[in-house]
Amino acid sequence: MSDFEILMTGPVMALIREGLEARFTVHKLHEIADKEAFFDSHRDRIRGMVGGSGHGKIDGALMQRFPNLGIVGNFGVGYDSVDAAWAGQNGIVVTNTPDVLTDEVADLALGLLIATIRRLPQADRYLRDGRWVKEGPFPLTASLREKKMGILGLGRIGSAIAQRAAAFGLNLSYHSRNPKADIPYRYYGDLVEMARDVDILMVIAPGGPGTKGIVSRAVMEALGPAGTLVNVARGTLVDEPAMVELLASGKLGAAGLDVFENEPHVPEALFGMENVVLLPHVGSGSHYTRNKMGQLVVDNIISFSEGKGPLTPVAETPWPIGR
Ligand code: NAP
Ligand code: 8YV
Numbered sequence: 618m619s620d621f622e623i624l625m626t627g628p629v630m631a632l633i634r635e636g637l638e639a640r641f642t643v644h645k646l647h648e649i650a651d652k653e654a655f656f657d658s659h660r661d662r663i664r665g666m667v668g669g670s671g672h673g674k675i676d677g678a679l680m681q682r683f684p685n686l687g688i689v690g691n692f693g694v695g696y697d698s699v700d701a702a703w704a705g706q707n708g709i710v711v712t713n714t715p716d717v718l719t720d721e722v723a724d725l726a727l728g729l730l731i732a733t734i735r736r737l738p739q740a741d742r743y744l745r746d747g748r749w750v751k752e753g754p755f756p757l758t759a760s761l762r763e764k765k766m767g768i769l770g771l772g773r774i775g776s777a778i779a780q781r782a783a784a785f786g787l788n789l790s791y792h793s794r795n796p797k798a799d800i801p802y803r804y805y806g807d808l809v810e811m812a813r814d815v816d817i818l819m820v821i822a823p824g825g826p827g828t829k830g831i832v833s834r835a836v837m838e839a840l841g842p843a844g845t846l847v848n849v850a851r852g853t854l855v856d857e858p859a860m861v862e863l864l865a866s867g868k869l870g871a872a873g874l875d876v877f878e879n880e881p882h883v884p885e886a887l888f889g890m891e892n893v894v895l896l897p898h899v900g901s902g903s904h905y906t907r908n909k910m911g912q913l914v915v916d917n918i919i920s921f922s923e924g925k926g927p928l929t930p931v932a933e934t935p936w937p938i939g940r
Contacts, residue, residue, distance in 0.1 A: 621922040623665040624683070627672025632908055633846045636915035637667070647672075654887040665918050669693045671880060671898075677703035688921045690914045692930075693901075694718060694773075697824035697851060710934045712917040712927045715773060717909035721838060723777035725875065725900045726819065726849045727785070730766075732786035733845055733873030734759050734817075734893045759845075759871075760932070761785055767815035769808065769832070770822025770850065771797060778819060790815060793822065808832075812839035817847065824851030834859035837869045845871045849900050853876035861886050864893060875900050 622642045625634070637643050644663070649655045668675045669692030677700050682687055689711045689852040691699050701711045732738060736758045743755050766782055768775045771791040779789055779802065790803040792811045797804070805811035808831065812818055818840050822828050832846070832855040841847060846869060848855055857878045863869035866889070871892040876885045881900055887893050901907060917928050930936045 619922055620662075621664045621920065622659065622662045624659070624663045626666060626668035626675060626679075628909050629667060629669070629914075630907060631708060632911040633667065633692065633914050636912070637918060639663070640919065646873070653922050659683070661685055664688070665690065665922065667692070667914060667918070668698065670695060670698045672698070675699040677707070678723075680704060680707065680709060686711065688918060688927060690917050692914050693911060695824055696931055697853070699929050705934040705938065708937060708938055710921065710927050710938050711931045712914070712921075712929050713931050714910040714913045715929055717778050717913055718906050719773045720741070721820075721903055721906040722774050722849060722900040724780055725896075725902075726774070726778045726821065726847065729849065729873040729894060729896060730782075730817065730819070730845075730847050731761070731876060733847060733871050734761055736891075736894075738894055739891060760845075761787060764788070764817060765790065766817040767792060767805065767811040767821055768802075769811075769818065769820045769854075771800070771802070774821070774849075775819075775821045778821060782819075787817075809839045812836045813841075815840070815843045816843065820848040820850045820854055822850055822854060824853045828854045830854070830856045832856065832860075834863070837863050840869060842867055843870050843929060845873070849874040849875045852876045852880065857884060864890055872940045898929040 619641050623637055624644045624646055626646050628647060660683060664685050665688045666675060666686060667690045675689055677696060686709055689699055689704060689709060691711060691713045692712050694715045696711060696713045699711050704711045740755045743749060765788040765856050768779055768791040769794055782789060790805055790811055792805045792808045820832055834856055837860060864872055873894045875896040876898055885893060889893060921927050926936050
């Protein structure tokens with residue numbers, strides 16, 4: 618057994634737990650009653666930490682309890698729950714799980730888009746409630762035909778969504794901080810302007826302070842009563858109270874949402890709305906893809922512990938990192 622001890626900040630899938638326990642002593646913070654006593658007794662022993670969104674913040678206050686901490690393995694490509702800037706400034710590398718989930722999340726985004734536009738869950742409920750028999754055919758819906766979609770964040774997943782959407786015949790544009798070279802889609806430096814010009818806004822940029830509330834009331838008003846918002850990024854990107862109000866009043870047409878500001882809590886006002894489709898953050902949630910993500914978390918920690926460096930360090934903690 619390696620003398621490299623790991624702290625998990627929340628429950629993880631069995632593949633990660635077993636993969637790490639086979640090599641390291643693993644501690645589960647969520648099962649430790651006296652955390653302060655643990656922090657003191659394990660101060661010098663913890664060398665790696667594993668967490669992810671939904672497991673609470675891994676902030677400077679937690680990381681600094683362990684002066685020999687070298688790596689934080691984040692389960693997920695989005696690492697907004699880890700203070701990666703602090704980690705980088707303090708010689709700790711943060712890893713995430715890019716690429717292995719890109720296609721799964723892009724598939725889900727297109728599924729959610731079609732479900733929202735063609736009202737698939739509503740049609741399913743209509744049939745199950747016996748309304749087809751009693752009331753006749755389900756009402757006609759909006760269509761993807763001849764529609765324009767703007768993508769907020771044309772990164773790995775945004776590009777995979779664009780590929781799929783292009784195959785569906787959508788007219789595409791995008792917004793990010795920097796225009797990309799050799800991209801056939803129109804670039805907008807101004808998100809409100811893009812929202813005004815499109816029928817659908819697909820949100821797939823990272824969470825965190827840099828994007829908080831970027832899908833503002835003004836953006837959603839620009840999208841308008843015939844517009845559809847799809848968010849598969851993080852709930853924090855959208856001004857959620859404004860979104861709820863605009864959906865209720867019809868000033869925003871419809872929304873397909875996989876993510877929310879305060880998960881797993883979802884604004885109750887959305888539950889009764891017929892113009893929304895709600896998913897419980899399932900973008901990457903297949904056995905196949907979660908296994909790939911879990912294995913990448915384990916492989917990062919193992920590679921680091923063997924002195925070979927991390928496999929997928931995040932931008933704020935480029936490897937090699939100095940302490
Ligand atoms: P990525 O490759 O890093 O792409 C992120 C894109 O966002 C880049 O094009 C970037 O371009 C843009 N961006 C970053 N900050 C921005 C800002 N302040 N304003 C406008 N654009 C900005 O990341 P990815 O792998 O595609 O993943 C994207 C995000 O999806 C993750 O961070 C995660 O939060 C979310 N996600 C959700 C699920 C789910 O289950 N629903 C699953 C996986 C990922 P510029 O640098 O040019 O601005
Ligand atoms: C994960 C995600 O399900 O990768 C991400 O950023 O949001 C999802 O793939 C999540 O991080 C696991 O908690």
